[in-house]
Each structure stands twice: as C-alpha cells, then as structure tokens.
Amino acid sequence: MLKAFFMGLSQNQLLNDAAKKYGLKFGAQTVVAGTNVDETIQSIKELNAYGISCTVDNLGEFVRDKAQAIRAKEQIIAVIEAIHEDGVDAHISLKPSQLGLDIDYPFCLDNVREIVSVASNYNLFINFDMEDHARLQPSFDLVDELSKEFDNIGTVIQAYFFRAEQDLGKYRNYRLRIVKGAYKEPAEVAYQTKKEIDQNYIRLIEWHLLNGKFTSIATHDHHVIQHVQQFVKDHHIPIEKFEFQMLYGFRKDMQLQLASEGYNFCTYVPFGDDWYGYFMRRLAERPQNLNLVMKQVFNK
Numbered sequence: 001m002l003k004a005f006f007m008g009l010s011q012n013q014l015l016n017d018a019a020k021k022y023g024l025k026f027g028a029q030t031v032v033a034g035t036n037v038d039e040t041i042q043s044i045k046e047l048n049a050y051g052i053s054c055t056v057d058n059l060g061e062f063v064r065d066k067a068q069a070i071r072a073k074e075q076i077i078a079v080i081e082a083i084h085e086d087g088v089d090a091h092i093s094l095k096p097s098q099l100g101l102d103i104d105y106p107f108c109l110d111n112v113r114e115i116v117s118v119a120s121n122y123n124l125f126i127n128f129d130m131e132d133h134a135r136l137q138p139s140f141d142l143v144d145e146l147s148k149e150f151d152n153i154g155t156v157i158q159a160y161f162f163r164a165e166q167d168l169g170k171y172r173n174y175r176l177r178i179v180k181g182a183y184k185e186p187a188e189v190a191y192q193t194k195k196e197i198d199q200n201y202i203r204l205i206e207w208h209l210l211n212g213k214f215t216s217i218a219t220h221d222h223h224v225i226q227h228v229q230q231f232v233k234d235h236h237i238p239i240e241k242f243e244f245q246m247l248y249g250f251r252k253d254m255q256l257q258l259a260s261e262g263y264n265f266c267t268y269v270p271f272g273d274d275w276y277g278y279f280m281r282r283l284a285e286r287p288q289n290l291n292l293v294m295k296q297v298f299n300k
C-alpha cells in the first residue's frame with residue numbers, strides 16, 4: 001500500500017513544482033548529490049577519493065515543454081564540460097523523456113545527438129537510462145540511431161520485462177546496466193512477483209557476464225551481489241568485465257566495502273532541482289528508506 005502511495009505522490013505535479021521552488025527538502029539531500037554542477041563535482045570528487053567512479057544524472061523526466069528540454073540538454077552539456085575540465089572519474093546517465101521524447105521524436109534525437117557528440121569529443125560514456133514500458137521502444141530506437149554515428153553509448157536492461165532476454169541478446173556488444181526495473185508495469189508486459197523478477201534478473205546478469213561486453217550490475221540487493229561474486233569466481237570472469245552500481249546515499253558502507261575489495265564500483269549520482277519524482281520512487285521501492293529520511297530530518 002505504501003508503494004502505491006509513494007508512486008502516486010511521485011506523479012503529483014503540484015508537489016513536484018513546490019519541491020523545485022523550495023530546494024532539497026524532506027531529507028532528499030541524503031540521496032541527491034546537489035542542486036548545481038559545482039556541488040555535484042564536489043560529491044564526485046569525494047567518491048573518487050574512495051576509488052568509486054560515478055554516473056551523473058541531471059534529475060528530471062516526462063518533460064512536455066521544449067524550452068525545458070533544451071535547458072536540460074544545456075545543463076547536461078555543462079556537466080560534461082565540468083567532468084572534463086576537473087578530470088573527475090565520471091560519465092553521464094540520461095533519461096530520454098527529459099530531453100523531449102514525449103514531445104517529438106526528431107526533436108529528442110537532435111538533443112541527445114548533441115549531448116553524445118560533445119561527450120564523444122572527450123571520450124566520455126553516455127548511458128541511456130530506461131523508463132517505463134511506453135517509452136521503452138522509442139528509447140531503444142534512439143540508441144540504435146545514434147549507434148550508427150557514435151560508440152560511446154550504452155543502455156539499460158530491465159529484468160521485469162518479458163522482452164528483456166531478447167533485448168539483452170540484441171545489445172550484447174554494448175556496455176549494459178542490468179536492473180530489476182523501477183516502474184509500475186502491466187501484467188501483459190512484465191513479471192509482477194518479486195520471485196520471478198529476481199530469478200530473471202540473475203539469469204540475465206549471468207548471461208551477459210558470460211557473453212556480453214561489459215556488465216553493470218545495478219542493485220542494492222546483497223543476495224544478488226553475493227551470487228555474482230561467487231559466479232565470477234566460478235567462471236573466471238575477469239574483474240575488468242563488470243562493475244557494481246548503487247544509487248547515491250544508499251548502502252554507503254557496502255559501496256565502500258565493495259570498492260575496497262577491488263571491485264569496480266560506480267555510484268549513480270543524481271543532481272538538480274527536479275528531485276521530487278526520483279525521491280518518491282525511491283520511497284515507493286523501499287518504504288524502509290523513510291528511516292533514512294527521518295534521520296536526516298531530525299538529526300539537525
């Protein structure tokens with residue numbers, strides 16, 4: 001019930017607008033690295049000092065206004081320039097719906113092409129995050145289109161989709177992030193139970209570790225992480241072929257532990273003033289995250 005409650009809140013436009021206006025509140029600062037580029041670069045430097053690499057996400061999604069999508073593009077390019085100038089260990093994660101996917105496909109394609117092109121000049125990787133089912137195929141279409149011109153891109157496979165295995169096969173030569181999937185999807189297209197999703201998740205990770213280019217295992221689930229640790233050992237999969245990823249602010253001890261054990265580790269670093277939807281989805285995923293928030297709110 002709490003999951004549905006927070007999912008509902010995540011789509012509330014009024015609260016979203018208020019959140020933007022009043023800055024990071026309700027403990028969101030524990031899971032959002034900053035509201036501007038300078039604060040974000042500082043957070044990246046702190047993580048880099050522990051041998052942790054970062055993927056930076058300019059918060060925002062489901063944009064319906066062209067000017068807003070263009071502002072988002074400019075902000076992402078500003079981060080790319082800052083990453084290059086500061087020489088920090090980071091790349092970019094972007095969401096097509098922030099860059100105009102819901103407005104007009106060619107407009108979105110132009111925006112993402114510009115981002116990928118600037119990043120390509122600096123040899124910087126761009127990951128296309130995957131959103132809900134309605135946006136899945138158009139997002140893969142963007143990846144396909146830009147792959148004709150650039151090789152600095154990769155994407156995400158969401159294990160809850162029935163089609164995930166087929167997509168994994170198609171994109172095996174890409175650097176892929178494999179996740180369980182964060183959105184509420186209908187039973188016609190996606191597994192609904194935790195057991196089925198977890199089983200498919202493990203299956204896809206194992207397949208890509210054995211057959212794919214590079215695997216980012218993005219999860220906070222210690223059962224999955226332990227399974228992967230054993231699997232790579234048993235199959236002699238070199239450490240350079242994969243990394244673990246977690247979201248900024250979650251399971252910090254485990255992030256540091258994995259990095260200190262010599263695993264490649266990458267933290268997903270969200271920043272910006274459009275933090276509200278992201279934050280509510282994290283609460284929907286795991287209502288226990290409220291504990292984290294409460295500590296932040298009351299430990300002043």
Ligand code: FDA
Nearest residue numbers: 129130156179180181182218219220221222245246247268
């Ligand atoms: P899950 O939430 O299933 O938890 C499993 C178990 O792990 C829990 O029962 C608990 O024991 C433990 N656990 C989990 N979180 C914990 C915590 N904070 N503290 C202590 N124990 C905890 N989704 C998407 O659709 N598109 C995308 O592009 C991305 N991108 C992405 C990037 C990165 C870096 C991450 C980590 C995740 C995503 N996701 C995503 C989100 C992903 O699909 C998924 O919704 C969340 O990661 C939640 O699932 P988990 O695998 O983390 O574990």
